[in-house]
Amino acid sequence: MITLTALRAFDVPIQTPCITPENFTGKSLAEIKVLPVTEGVRNLTLGDLFKIEETNDGTSNITINGDCAKVKRVGQGMKTGEITVNGNIGMHTGEKMAGGKIIVNGNAGGWTGSEMKKGTIEIHGDAGDYTASPYRGNDLGMKGGLITVDGNVGTDVGCYNQGGVIKIKGNAGRFLGFHMSDGAIYVEKDVDVRAGALMTGGKIVVGGKMEILPSFTIDNVKPKVKVDSETNVAGPFYVFLGDLSEKGTGKIFANKAANPAFKFYEKYL
């Protein structure tokens, strides 16, 4: 196991796409220390920014200690192994991830799990805007895998989701699940406006307050809903179908108790 400890407080963005378990496998400590990273416009090595130690446990798992909110692209494209971050982590963590696990004991930045295909990301704090969403302008959403967030998430979470599962214990910002075509998003608390805009498939489950777009239509009321094989949520829930402006068949499950205003829709059932 490799342990990276931040040598100082970072105040400009640092790009470290080299921090993945596969990249560290088979490399000596000296080789890992000279892996290239950039801090702002300066080209540096990993050893310039982190104290690097090795514990012989037969794995190439990685532990990162310290406040790394400025450290971007940790675990980019990783396929196996595990990365544990004790502290905050920056943007694009686990981007294009195809396997393995990332645990963040702190907050994560934007675009966490962007274009993810497989694997798990556990965030025990908040996650930023565009979590599990592709880069601006792109339509390559999350294809699979699981992201869990214990805190809140920002705006535009799970955009263009094509099959991934995202579970959020806190609140979510605007445009949750924008343009999603498959997969599931579960938010235990409140969701800001325009959830599911332009969605064509998949489901969004909301345990707290939310607003529904006029381009959704009520379908029925269900006592409970299955998010994935492990999570069943008890309701009852109003089920909305949409987004009709895209001829979509996505479903939004809105908690009946938390959304008394939706009683209005019952007359259309």
Next chain:
Amino acid sequence: MTEILIKNGFVVDPLNKINCEKMDIAIKNGKVVAKVNEKNAQVIDAAGLTVMAGGVDIHSHVAGAEVNMGRMIRPEDHYKDPVRKTALTRCGTGYSIPSTFVTGYRYSEMGYTSVFNGSVAALKAKHAHEELNDIPLMDKATYILTGDWWFVLENLAKGDVDECARLVAWLMRATKGYAIKIVNPGGLESWGFGRNVHSIDDPVPNFGITPREIMRGLIKVNKKLNMPHTIHLHTNNLGVPGNYQTTLDTMKAFEDLSTDGKPVAHITHIQFASFKGENWGKFKSGAEEIAKYMNAHNHMTLDMGQVTFSDTTTMTADGPFEFSLYELGGHNKWVNSDVETESSGGIIPFHYKKNSPVNALQWSIGLEIALLIKDPWKIFMTTDHPNGGPFYDYPKVLAWLYSKKAREATLKKCHKSAKKKSLLPSIDRELSLYEIAIMTRAGTAKALGLPDKGHLGVGADADVAIFNINPETLDISQKFRTARKAFANAAYTIKDGTIVVKDGQVVNSQIPGRTFWVDAETKDPCKIDDEMKRKFRDYWTIEFENYPVTDHYVKVSDRLERKASV
């Protein structure tokens, strides 16, 4: 200025009929000279290397409003290809629509020294010139969309070719343009009313003129103005299955206009205009018919518009074509525009995939035409950057042309339609370095009417590309990857007598390059009266006085003076 002596290279110079001969090239004051004093000159030991003139790209969208709109709608395209600044070069981005500086650097790294911008509407010419100024290391020029300009349509409808010629001469001067560009003649004007033309004899709404009359009229105008290039034509029905028939009709319509055996028109990105079959399901290659016609006639030149299988951005002034592409579905964005009284435009990001039957066949159509046309002076290598693929895929296209092995390697990964519905697997032709030099520099320079480009004879511009290819020891058709790498990273690129690239890296980025434009001197000036100014006031968003590109817009201006016969 320094003197340079390139010693012992294998020189490939088709315009001077030199094929892989070991000789020296001397350079002084930015020109090729007979000899220089070896003691004072900087000597480049080119033993075992191939020496060619700098590449001349005849059709590439590198500047203008549509290019910039493409940049704006594709942040994800730049995101995957950031370019860091170095001590010598500026930062920027790729990929399919690179920033201006990166465009210059990357062309130069491949041994190219001149690029001709595919199209720009006259109204957007100022924008195009500002971008051309910022493309370093390259000589450049832009074609001006003339085919649907209202004054051209009005005068051709009246049958007044002479007045039309005088107006076009004024337009070229006003926009600092190089050649007459015609895109889907009549179709762009119709698109302003949500319509299109579907053959060269369909009437254009409100003008009572047909595409045939527009094209023939402008060929006559081109001749009267004695322009260096022919008309530069994007045919009707582009990108529509079955359009090879329209393309053949178009070519036939010009047969009688070539009197001296010289080409009268250049059809650009011919691949997109050679589709056979009634619909996309029955899509087939029309390359054989086009090539057969081209082999029997001498009045046209073509360029390929090769598809290279990449995630790219299609952009054209052909608004109705982009609309039909959008209608096919699967696109998450589309830009549509109607450029007032001049043109239209459309942009769609497009990913050409090997496993798509249509895309795979498009790939083979481009190569088929290039290989079936026997004379390389008639067809030039382009990807219609960025429509078929970005220009940094040129080495790939070259590899497909000079190596059957390279074609087979790609064919194996392609959808079976490329094999079944085209002649490509049966073609054994492999181009030589001599033919490649024709298709990338000598032929294009000749077609563009640039006497000082595309060759290395005494008096030519000192634009030289040196590649790490030894024609005596390297069999390019077998070791196609080695040669491809050599074409992607020029050993040396010399621009105007200065070494700008060494070993595929820019070593001098301070050569701005010139902008060519045509000033055709007519016997009488065109009629610029109150009526014309009134039309500008009524139909254009800018006043007549603000329309022309003033001299200070062009950083290094190179005016080509022509004597017109009207």
